[in-house]
Amino acid sequence: MELFDCRGLLDALGGPPREPRGHFGGVPMDLTMPGPYSGQWKVPQTRTEELLQDWSGALGADVRRGWEVRELAQEDGFVEVTADTPDGVRRLRAAYVVACDGEDSTVRRLTGAAFPGTPAGRELLRADIAGIDIPNRRFERREHGLAIAARMPGGVTRVMVHAFGRPARRRTGPPDFAEVVDVWRQVTGEDLGDGRPVWLNAFGDANRQLEHYRHGRVLFAGDAAHRQMPSGGQALNLGLQDAANLGWKLAAVVCGRASKGLLDTYHDERHEVGRRVLANIRAQGLLLLGGPEVEAARTLLGELIAAGTARDHLAAMITGLDIRYPVGGGTHPLLGARLPLGTLPTPNGPVRTAELLRDGRGLLLVSDSARAELRWLGKVWSDRVTPVAVRPDTAEPLYGAEGLLVRPDGHVAWAGTDPWGATAAIRHWFGRPDPGL
Ligand SMILES: Cc1cc2nc3c(=O)[nH]c(=O)nc-3n(C[C@H](O)[C@H](O)[C@H](O)COP(=O)(O)OP(=O)(O)OC[C@H]3O[C@@H](n4cnc5c(N)ncnc54)[C@H](O)[C@@H]3O)c2cc1C
Structure with a gap:
């Protein structure tokens, strides 16, 4: 939200609903922080993408839908990208390429960039279902698993479910509705079978990060650079912050006015932030998807959050407001931090x-x-x-x-x-x- 305010994009969002309640691994906590935009702001991702497309288009960006990158070659002084397009195969040359092509990044594969980490061990099944009437549930832990349900405007209910001990499946597409119905029944005893699925999805706790965000003239941002469970709204925030960090540096390089090494500060700054977020998401995954064996740790964390200091620390981390880039130059408390909005x-x-x-x-x-x-x-x-x-x-x-x-x-x-x-x-x-x- 701060980034959007600093680019004049907030009005177009039209005052989205704000939710000060958050959680750490399903343990409830308040996300209120000093500043105008703490908490979670509920904006559909499609709306965020539409807004950014309109804005970048107005600034002169040429967004080409339906182009699929197939090949990429780095040459001396430029990168050549080959894409399948509605008009056949096309080749483009550019001084730099920024790969924002998501968690299954083609560019990452084509460059052979090392992407170490862990595959998904557990997963949440997710479905938007019309025609069912079940109670709302916020991270309800039951004997056999975790159940979440929220009635949305329009009568559709979003459910998320994980059965304790059930491993993540290898998937090439969304789960069948029958699978969601089956796991929901195991966990809650309720039958969703008469409902009509509107959208089905599964996401796991895979946790990977590129070793280097820069590979010569190719840079990576967003999920292409880091793969994580979308916990607490941190995934989209990470990608937006990557872009905000990289954009002005790349512009300075392309315009020939950057100091030597400016572009490399992108990796230095954002890799460390990503590493830290991925670590907190791994911790959240253990607490959220773990069975009875994590109850004692959850109870203790709940007590620490209630005591205050731990809450402040976690809220600052989840909202990204504690980010301090290593800019050097002394001990002033604002060095590397965001300028407080005021x-x-x-x-x-x-x-x-x-x-x-x-x-x-x-x-x-x-x-x-x-x-x-x-x-x-x-x-x-x-x-x-x-x-x-x-x-x-x-x-x-x-x-x-x-x-x-x-x-x-x-x-x-x-x-x-x-x-x-x-x-x-x-x-x-x-x-x-x-x-x-
Ligand atoms: C079920 C679910 C719920 C989520 N909920 C949240 C949430 O509540 N909060 C949150 O912060 N995050 C959430 N996330 C995560 C969030 O959606 C991602 O972090 C975010 O979309 C990453 O943005 P991105 O631009 O890096 O990648 P993407 O949004 O994946 O965009 C990648 C783009 O690259 C394009 N592309 C891919 N390959 C090629 C190619 N070869 N050539 C050309 N184009 C290509 C794709 O078509 C796409 O347009 C959720 C994710 C899932 C799956």
């Missing part, structure tokens, strides 16, 4: 930080009281960084610093008072200044 006092009146980031440029927020050299930096890099003067109207509007350098993805890259430190940081993240400026 309002800054400027000579032109209060301005929302999310609005300042809308055009995808960096920000140099400089206090009125800062040394002149700091303000001068904003002028020198003004073709890629927006300088913003901040008045000291409120207590510490810049969190104790005289200046903050914010990357286009909203993460703080430098915080301090020293213009030399600021110069090194701005060069590192935004390249050399244009000699014409």
Whole structure:
């Protein structure tokens, strides 16, 4: 939600329902955190995709539906992709390819990229069913398994079920309705057989991550880079954050103004975040799909969550609000973190930080009281960084610093008072200044 606000996309979502309740491996917990968008916001993925397609199209992106990548070759200075298209086989050349082709990524296979991890050992069956009348259930643990049911608008009920000890099946498609009916009966004793399945699906606890997110001129993002059980809305968030981290770096490289090594920070930053999320999802899988043997651990975790500190830690992790990229440059608490969304006092009146980031440029927020050299930096890099003067109207509007350098993805890259430190940081993240400026 923060990323969408920073790109001006929230209004188009029209105020989706917010759910502050979350869970860790099925153990209930509140996800409320400081900031405007904590909790889970229920947006159908089709709506998110439609919104991003319209937005990228308006910005000039050429989205080609019905093109299927079949081959890929990396040459000196470019990548050639061969695709089956509605008009026959086509070849495209590009300086870089970003593979966002999902958990069964063709590009991953074609590049031979190592994708270590564990296959699915257990799975949840999932179905949207019309014409049934059963009680709603939120992570109900029963003697023989886990049952979840939620009546949705329109009279369809979504059920998810796992029978304890039942291994994941090798699948090439969705489960049969009969299988869902059978497992639901084993777990709850209820018969769903008279219902009409609208959608069937199964997902397991496979957990894999690419060793490297960059393979020469091919970069990986989203489920193509990491495969995980979709727990707590973290899967889609991870992919969106990958894209937000990579997009501006790749643009800087393609436009010839990136510093050496900028593109490699994509792997360095996002691989570590992915590793940590995959670890928490593995832990959640044990607690969620484990049988009676995990009850004691679940009870203890519930007590820790109720005590507070563990809840704060887990909520920050699940919502991704605790991400700190290793940007170096000191000990300021905001270094590497997202700039907290709020309002800054400027000579032109209060301005929302999310609005300042809308055009995808960096920000140099400089206090009125800062040394002149700091303000001068904003002028020198003004073709890629927006300088913003901040008045000291409120207590510490810049969190104790005289200046903050914010990357286009909203993460703080430098915080301090020293213009030399600021110069090194701005060069590192935004390249050399244009000699014409
Ligand atoms: C049942 C289920 C429930 C889920 N629930 C949630 C949830 O509640 N919250 C959450 O955060 N996540 C959830 N997820 C996970 C979430 O859907 C994924 O993490 C997300 O879709 C990953 O996005 P992506 O863009 O990386 O890949 P995908 O959404 O898989 O998109 C990949 C795209 O690449 C295209 N493609 C594939 N191969 C080729 C090729 N060879 N050539 C050209 N194009 C190709 C595909 O057609 C597709 O358009 C759920 C997943 C499942 C299965």
